[in-house]
Amino acid sequence: MHFIWYNPDLCEYKYGNVASFNTEIEGAQNPKAYTVLMEFDKDSKSLASKIIQQLNIANTQSIVRIAS
DSSP states (O other): OEEEEEETTTTEEEEEEHHHHHHHHHTOSOGGGOEEEEEESSOOHHHHHHHHHHHHHHHHHHHHHHHO
């Protein structure tokens, strides 16, 4: 199983398997703030990369608009 999740500590979306998600949460400042957005039955790195790229762009643009 693989996930796309939002990492609030880094303010970015990430992709990985259950183990990488759990490892990231263990070192998190606020593990309850992590949000799983999508779940994949198999490794879909190519699709996930495209989705994450768009999510991170949208996230950056919304931060810029708030600041201006």
